[in-house]
Amino acid sequence: MAPQRDILIVGSVPLADAQAVFRGIAGALGERVHRIPDGETGARINWIESQSPVFDGHPMFELARQDEAKDFDWRNRQAGEKWKLKPWHALKPGADAGKLAFGPLGYAQAAIESFGIFSRLKSEKVIPAACRFQVSLPTPYNVIDQRIVPAQRLLVEPAYERRMLQDLDEMAAAIPAQELAIQWDTAHEIQNLDGGRLHWFDNPEQGIIERLVRLGAHIPRGVELGYHLCYGDFAHKHFIEPKDMGTLVRLANALAANLKRRIDWIHMPVPINRHDDAYFAPLRALKLQPATRLYLGLIHFTDGVEGSRRRLAAARNFM
Numbered sequence: 001m002a003p004q005r006d007i008l009i010v011g012s013v014p015l016a017d018a019q020a021v022f023r024g025i026a027g028a029l030g031e032r033v034h035r036i037p038d039g040e041t042g043a044r045i046n047w048i049e050s051q052s053p054v055f056d057g058h059p060m061f062e063l064a065r066q067d068e069a070k071d072f073d074w075r076n077r078q079a080g081e082k083w084k085l086k087p088w089h090a091l092k093p094g095a096d097a098g099k100l101a102f103g104p105l106g107y108a109q110a111a112i113e114s115f116g117i118f119s120r121l122k123s124e125k126v127i128p129a130a131c132r133f134q135v136s137l138p139t140p141y142n143v144i145d146q147r148i149v150p151a152q153r154l155l156v157e158p159a160y161e162r163r164m165l166q167d168l169d170e171m172a173a174a175i176p177a178q179e180l181a182i183q184w185d186t187a188h189e190i191q192n193l194d195g196g197r198l199h200w201f202d203n204p205e206q207g208i209i210e211r212l213v214r215l216g217a218h219i220p221r222g223v224e225l226g227y228h229l230c231y232g233d234f235a236h237k238h239f240i241e242p243k244d245m246g247t248l249v250r251l252a253n254a255l256a257a258n259l260k261r262r263i264d265w266i267h268m269p270v271p272i273n274r275h276d277d278a279y280f281a282p283l284r285a286l287k288l289q290p291a292t293r294l295y296l297g298l299i300h301f302t303d304g305v306e307g308s309r310r311r312l313a314a315a316r317n318f319m
Contacts, residue, residue: 006034008267008295010228011136011185012047013039018114019121026127035134035181035224036127038114043106048138048146054105055089055147064090064149088149097155102163108170111135115175132181132224135171140164141211145188145197153200165218177222181264184215187230187239193247196231196240209254216259226265227255241271245282253287262291269297275310283318294319 007029013021021039044050055061064087091097111133118133140161148156172180189208191197201207212227219225229248232239242248248268255263266288270279288294298311 005032006293007032008035008226008265009033009037009134010230010267010297011037011040011183012045013037013041015039015041017041018117022118022121023126026121026131031128031130033128033131035132036118037134037136037183038110038118040136044110048143051105051138051143052086052147054102058102060091060095060100061089062092064088089147090149091152091155097152097159100156100159102160105163105167107135107137107164108167108174111171112174115171115179119179133175133179134181134183134226136183136185136228137164137168138185138187139189139211139215141208142185142188145192145200150198150200161215165215168218172220172223177220181224181226182219183226183228183265183267184212185228185230186212187232190229190231190247190251191239193251194231194240194242205251209251209258212251212255213258216255216263217261219261221261224264225261226267227252227263228267229269230267231269231271242269242279244279249282249286253285256287256289256292263289264291265293265295267295267297270311270315272300272303272307275307275314277314277317280315280318283315 009025013025015021015024018038018041021041022036025033025036040047091100115133118127121127122129122131140157144153144157144160168182186208188197189212192199193205193208216225216227229251231242245268252266252268255266274280286294296311296315298308298315300307
């Protein structure tokens, strides 16, 4: 690969803790990585399921009865028996959603603690001086879609989003802007738009774009911003396989056109078996901001270097 190419680590890393992740990535990739996440280790290892205790311990929520959620069985078929998910949460009868508020979600505390380790390793020259600390956050849409009974999602979402942005503000106040990069992870949104999940509001594409623009606009100036457009990854497979990159390109173009601040990067996945022109052809219509870096998910654990080269060769025809 050419020396000018850098590598994006999107988020989760299966190592013991943040220090192991920082050392492992910096040691392996050096100057080739511009941002390093903490790997979402420990309590965050199972991505958005780690938010379940936020609702378990909240006095306004209870576990929904199965008959309150018509698509509950569909949801667990998607997850599979080995990873069967517990019932959604629902507001208790009589609870006033207008008074709903959440305490800390854990993201700010985790980021601040991990940055302390990151900063120390940078001072020890383990991490390159120009590298930023990356915080990969699930959009509120993902958590609400996973945890709340469908009929109440629009009621609960505003309060959860407010708290998520408060967590973000806390980490931005504690971490220097020039050291910080925020990535919004958008798995459920992409799956929704391509038919892999059920809609829960009208005009889903418009609503998803509005949400992603709002979240991006909240990132302070000087902090880098990225979007990880994602079809999910479970046992090294996407939850659904995209027909092509059309949905990804359409969404990226909308973000570029509507967001008034710089987008530093966008990541788009490439399924393991796609090295054909048909998958990459929509890239011809991509219209990113000049400063936005495009990363493609070319590397898969199960077919190594040769598979990555096949996908890269195909992508080059359209870039």
